[in-house]
Amino acid sequence: MSDHPDPHAGSPALLGLCGGDWLPVAAGESGAAVFRSADATRYAKCVPAADVADLKAERDRIVWASGQGVPGARVLDWHLGDAGACLVTSAVPGVPADQVPAEDLRAAWKRIGDAVRHLHEVPVSQCPFRRDLDTMVAVARDVVARDAVNPDFLPVEQQQTPGTELLARLTRQIPRRREQEVADTVVCHGDLCLPNIILDPQTLDVAGFIDLGRLGLADRYADLALLLANARETWLDEERARAADAAFAESYGIALDHDRLRFYLHLDPLTWG
16 A cells, blocks of 8 residues: 655655655655656655654564575665655666556466565574464554554445444454464565555566565565455456455465455455555
8 A cells, every 4th residue: 555755744854864866656655755866776765753663673684584585675775854754775676566457467477476485484483573363453442543544445235334334244254363363474565555565577577576564574465455355456357356266375385365354454444544
């Protein structure tokens, strides 16, 4: 999930980062302003003082993931000042997976399944970050209590339903989902949608994962639900979407639990706000 940069978040120059020309980019987490260097080799994400802790957490996750061999950006610079903070990372050369034609995504689909499986195989014992069910539910309770659910993030059939009712439906399932998570915790990306998977446009290999601000230990289905649902926007019809789900499950090595997919797909939109 993403939106336009916040013009009040500052810029690399305003936050004290010098060197090169920076161009604003219309993508970034809420509360952040994102810039690309003129030579397209670096990105800078800048936030106001109130959001420094979240950006620092993202920085730490990128450093950790890079050290685990997860393909993606590298941290190049970090600047902290009274006005806020700025995180500079290397660009991951390639094209976001949501920007390739359906036939190219289908050709890359097995490679994406392999890359996600490798991410989920990073040893759980080495991951210091959590994005577990209880954490997500706590965030969802806060978003719903503030009446801050973004209806654009919800499935169409839920957009007229009060957030309190949507959360109540999910709350009834929490004990069962918690048991499943305990038995099936992996290192999750946390926002595994196609824009955050970068493909090599020539080979269609996965060049890397970006936007790791939500990376942490969670039920693998927290990732799988977002990826499969987001990919459905690329497939040309339902028959091909189901075939793609089956192909992903085969390459990833899993028999999909559609109830778990649905649970996490409905929980995630309540955690943005």
